[in-house]
Amino acid sequence: MTPLLRRLLMAFHPVAIIHAELYTPTRRIEDGTVVFAEGRILAVGPSREVRLPRRAERIDAHGRPVTPGLIDLHLHGVEGYDLFGEELAEAAQRLPRHGVTAFVPTTLTLPEEEILRRLQAMARVMETAPPGARILGIHIEGPHLSPKRPGMANPTWFRPLTPEAIARYQAAAGGRIRLWTFAPEEGEAMQAIPALVAQGIIPVIGHSDATYDQATEAIQRGVRQVTHFFNAMRPFHHREPGLFTAALLDPRVIVQLIADGQHVHPAAMRLLFQVKGSSGVAMISDAAPMAGLPPGRYTWLGYEVIVADGRCQTPEGALAGSVALMNEGLRVLIEEVGIDPLHAVRSATWTPAQALGLRKFGRLRPGAPADLVLWARWGVPEAVWVGGERMV
Ligand SMILES: [Zn+2]
Known part of the structure; x- marks a missing residue:
């Protein structure tokens, strides 16, 4: 598989970041989960409430912050x-x-x-x-x-x-x-x-x-x-x-x-x-x-x-x-x-x-573009997605 093909497949594959400190950023969710696939966010909420798609790749944030990009x-x-x-x-x-x-x-x-x-x-x-x-x-x-x-x-x-x-x-x-x-x-x-x-x-x-x-x-x-x-x-x-x-x-x-x-x-x-x-x-x-x-x-x-x-x-x-x-x-x-x-x-x-008048950007909610960052600590990105595609 070429790297490009693998990247494209990954973009369609559901990803769930679990146990994150989520910043939506209209609110903070202490133990939150965000799920995205096909470039869009599917679900955001407290980890005990969000149902994960069966084939989702799970990434445990261990309480670290996740924010919009x-x-x-x-x-x-x-x-x-x-x-x-x-x-x-x-x-x-x-x-x-x-x-x-x-x-x-x-x-x-x-x-x-x-x-x-x-x-x-x-x-x-x-x-x-x-x-x-x-x-x-x-x-x-x-x-x-x-x-x-x-x-x-x-x-x-x-x-x-x-x-x-x-x-x-x-x-x-x-x-x-x-x-x-x-x-x-x-x-x-x-x-x-x-x-x-x-x-x-x-x-x-x-x-x-x-x-x-x-x-x-x-x-x-x-x-x-x-x-x-x-x-x-x-x-x-x-x-x-x-x-x-x-x-x-x-x-x-x-x-x-x-x-x-x-x-x-x-x-x-x-x-x-x-x-x-x-x-x-x-x-x-x-x-x-x-x-x-x-x-x-x-x-x-x-x-x-x-x-x-x-x-x-x-x-x-x-x-x-x-x-x-x-x-x-x-x-x-x-x-x-x-x-x-x-x-x-x-x-x-x-x-x-x-x-910029972009209502869907800059927030984590269903339907928004899957642009997000998992932070190792403030200032240090550990993983970054643009349109659901992992960049870092
Ligand atoms: Zn200037």
């Missing part, structure tokens, strides 16, 4: 592979070993012709549906950003968002753009928001210096998400409460949070969970392609970066993405920030799925 809305690469271009296929194969079963590959600020070329390459990869983690669409991050909040990006390439740019990018990407991070206060960008919504793209504020009034207007026009909250945005001030306050006060807005322990202080993370709740915070990795590589000097799409002490920085000291993936973020939230595991898991699975 992690969903990353914002990352640039992994293990030396850049998601922004043809290496997307290799990167997708490497993500399950970090507990990630679905993701939205994210672009970077470059000259427009280079961005369009790379979007075409990504669209070609997505057409082939490569093995590994599911690719849920493309996230545009740059060049429609504020020169006042550039992060690592080169502001000489920044442009205000326009409906014409949306059409050009979406054409190059074959209609696959799902998230678009931009600064609504730049140029006429505020007026371009309906054009994003009309194309099925979720407008995301980020790298923005928006005031409270500007952010409130952007939300009224359809913005529903904030890119890496706290990082590269106007901070809180009690007389100009800013995008910060507009996003915290509106329950329709989901905020992304980099939980690598480097970008945001643990107390600020606790504050965010207290104010928004885990259904309003989507944990992201913002991983750079150097995530998973040893410390050293690297070039990332022409940007020089230094990886040392758990950080990825430009020589000027701006953080340039993270070197931790979602599994590490989950561990940090639980073990260092003190977020209840149920809520930490929710922010890494169900909330990002909701942020």
Whole structure:
């Protein structure tokens, strides 16, 4: 039997994970069982209540956690592979070993012709549906950003968002753009928001210096998400409460949070969970392609970066993405920030799925895709399935 044939057969074979600490993640089941076959979850519940199919392969979790697969809305690469271009296929194969079963590959600020070329390459990869983690669409991050909040990006390439740019990018990407991070206060960008919504793209504020009034207007026009909250945005001030306050006060807005322990202080993370709740915070990795590589000097799409002490920085000291993936973020939230595991898991699975409007993803319930992780301990995946197919 070829390995491919064996993998296909395994996907149709019922699997039961028994005696797990299950995170559905709307609730925690202390001694739980989850059964799946043909890529879908068949049953979830307390082990004494779930009937196992006779021919099911049984995996005893011995009380270890089982969660939906992690969903990353914002990352640039992994293990030396850049998601922004043809290496997307290799990167997708490497993500399950970090507990990630679905993701939205994210672009970077470059000259427009280079961005369009790379979007075409990504669209070609997505057409082939490569093995590994599911690719849920493309996230545009740059060049429609504020020169006042550039992060690592080169502001000489920044442009205000326009409906014409949306059409050009979406054409190059074959209609696959799902998230678009931009600064609504730049140029006429505020007026371009309906054009994003009309194309099925979720407008995301980020790298923005928006005031409270500007952010409130952007939300009224359809913005529903904030890119890496706290990082590269106007901070809180009690007389100009800013995008910060507009996003915290509106329950329709989901905020992304980099939980690598480097970008945001643990107390600020606790504050965010207290104010928004885990259904309003989507944990992201913002991983750079150097995530998973040893410390050293690297070039990332022409940007020089230094990886040392758990950080990825430009020589000027701006953080340039993270070197931790979602599994590490989950561990940090639980073990260092003190977020209840149920809520930490929710922010890494169900909330990002909701942020994309994917009702069936990010949860363990009958009919949902069989994307799940059995954890040796928090941060360390022991077994990972995507669509019922075992990847790790
Ligand atoms: Zn960014």
